[in-house]
Amino acid sequence: MRISVIGCGYLGATHAACLAELGHDVLGVETDPRQRALLASGELPFHEPGLDTLLATHVASGRLRFTDSLAEAAAHADLHFLCVGTPQRRDGRGADLAQVDGAVEGLAVHLDRPAYVVGKSTVPVGTAARLARRVAELAPAGADAELVWNPEFLREGHAVEDTLRPDRVVIGVDTHRPEGEGLGGKVLRELYAPLEDAGVPVLVTDLPTAELVKVSANAFLATKVSFVNAVAEVCDAAGADVVALTEALGHDVRIGKRFLSPGIGFGGGCLPKDVRAFGHRAGELGVASMADLLGVVDDVNLRQRSRTVAAATAMLGGSVTRARIGVWGAAFKPGSDDVRDSPALAVASALQARGASVAVYDPAARETGRRMAPDLDHVGSALDAARGADLLLHLTEWPEFAAADPVAVGAAVRRPLLLDGRTTLDPAPWRAAGWTVRGLGRR
Numbered sequence: 001m002r003i004s005v006i007g008c009g010y011l012g013a014t015h016a017a018c019l020a021e022l023g024h025d026v027l028g029v030e031t032d033p034r035q036r037a038l039l040a041s042g043e044l045p046f047h048e049p050g051l052d053t054l055l056a057t058h059v060a061s062g063r064l065r066f067t068d069s070l071a072e073a074a075a076h077a078d079l080h081f082l083c084v085g086t087p088q089r090r091d092g093r094g095a096d097l098a099q100v101d102g103a104v105e106g107l108a109v110h111l112d113r114p115a116y117v118v119g120k121s122t123v124p125v126g127t128a129a130r131l132a133r134r135v136a137e138l139a140p141a142g143a144d145a146e147l148v149w150n151p152e153f154l155r156e157g158h159a160v161e162d163t164l165r166p167d168r169v170v171i172g173v174d175t176h177r178p179e180g181e182g183l184g185g186k187v188l189r190e191l192y193a194p195l196e197d198a199g200v201p202v203l204v205t206d207l208p209t210a211e212l213v214k215v216s217a218n219a220f221l222a223t224k225v226s227f228v229n230a231v232a233e234v235c236d237a238a239g240a241d242v243v244a245l246t247e248a249l250g251h252d253v254r255i256g257k258r259f260l261s262p263g264i265g266f267g268g269g270c271l272p273k274d275v276r277a278f279g280h281r282a283g284e285l286g287v288a289s290m291a292d293l294l295g296v297v298d299d300v301n302l303r304q305r306s307r308t309v310a311a312a313t314a315m316l317g318g319s320v321t322r323a324r325i326g327v328w329g330a331a332f333k334p335g336s337d338d339v340r341d342s343p344a345l346a347v348a349s350a351l352q353a354r355g356a357s358v359a360v361y362d363p364a365a366r367e368t369g370r371r372m373a374p375d376l377d378h379v380g381s382a383l384d385a386a387r388g389a390d391l392l393l394h395l396t397e398w399p400e401f402a403a404a405d406p407v408a409v410g411a412a413v414r415r416p417l418l419l420d421g422r423t424t425l426d427p428a429p430w431r432a433a434g435w436t437v438r439g440l441g442r443r
């Protein structure tokens, strides 16, 4: 099929390259000139395992091209995926839909034959129905320009495998169309037929249900993380060990082991903003239960950052002023160079603001980290971060850190104090090498 993908950031670049991999002729639309130029030359502007090769291969084959023109997109294809950003509003109240509105309106005026606009961005419930009306109003093709919603569940660091082998595909269709459900659902089912044939469940819902599946999934994941972090705080108060506890908890198949890792909390370009936007929207709809629940989830999450700063301060005897602190990790999670709302950088910056001198090392996020937090010293290796440190913080659980030699690192630091903000390092070899090791909720 001829397809356009509008907005080629983390989600759109992945979706465009994976559609090209599935054999489609894809035109990516991206307004950021630097991002577009890199993509058009086959170079990935961010770190995502496996995506660099897919992009380079399909740009070279000509199956994947990029433009800044929505008119060109409308001429190229009848199927348009909307992958623009929905960041948190500056006033913190809900999602900023300016990119979505801009892209939909900019595209719709060029739709002069039957076409399908497929929303993938994460939006507050009710947005899709509003956009469906707007598309039909603005498009020269009128009601033949149809909007469907197909939320995306990929994780950064696993974006390619999550796109090519998702847990499920959700297709929200406009059940209020005069002639019934329209053709959009059918066209998408056809597109996803290879996945469905491979056993991926494809679920067709109405528009608001599709929007809500997405934000409910993220809200549930965030709640799980905040729950375990609240348990970790109880462990601290009661002298229990949260790592041993979660190991035992996770054996219950109803709970499961995944998304049960305690530590400095969730960050990134999705969970924090989506939890806030969903809570805000629930409040607008008068559903206090969800608004209140997600408010607590957010508060518990942010509390992990201040608890980490407090734990670091306590390990240094009550003050971090003039202490040298080495930080391992800047990305919001391993496998990514994304530092949007990164708990690691938030903790590092808070310690520096309290008078410490902080050196940060991240295997992939050195440049993005430097841009986001230019006041920190972004160094080139794990040992460089540790050199001369009074305290070492492990804040993003890259495999490189788990493989580090505690003896060699011990020889680099000034004092062998380790705070494991992800509770994933095995403390035994560190303690054997003379380190004092602490972790939130961990003995």
Ligand SMILES: NC(=O)c1ccc[n+]([C@@H]2O[C@H](COP(=O)([O-])OP(=O)(O)OC[C@H]3O[C@@H](n4cnc5c(N)ncnc54)[C@H](O)[C@@H]3O)[C@@H](O)[C@H]2O)c1
Binding pocket: 006, 007, 008, 009, 010, 011, 012, 029, 030, 031, 032, 035, 083, 084, 085, 086, 099, 102, 103, 106, 120, 121, 122, 123, 152, 153, 154, 155, 156, 269, 270
């Ligand atoms: N990042 C993820 O892992 C992920 C996963 C699932 C869902 N989502 C959702 O997908 C959406 C995009 O997320 P992202 O992380 O890729 O954001 P992003 O900010 O990295 O990418 C958005 C891109 O859209 C471009 N853009 C904005 N307006 C445009 C327009 N009119 N025409 C063309 N390009 C335009 C921007 O320049 C930017 O490059 C969000 O709603 C997000 O919540 C993201």
Ligand SMILES: O=c1ccn([C@@H]2O[C@H](COP(=O)(O)OP(=O)(O)O[C@H]3O[C@H](CO)[C@@H](O)[C@H](O)[C@H]3O)[C@@H](O)[C@H]2O)c(=O)[nH]1
Binding pocket: 122, 152, 153, 154, 155, 156, 157, 218, 221, 225, 258, 259, 260, 261, 262, 263, 264, 265, 266, 267, 268, 269, 270, 271, 274, 332, 333
């Ligand atoms: O047990 C855990 C699991 C995760 N995290 C943290 O939670 C955050 C989010 O992790 P993850 O969900 O793996 O990353 P994302 O790439 O942001 O993916 C989430 O957000 C995407 C955008 O909406 C969705 O598509 C995905 O399904 C959803 O998992 C990161 O800071 C992790 O360190 C924990 O603290 N403990």
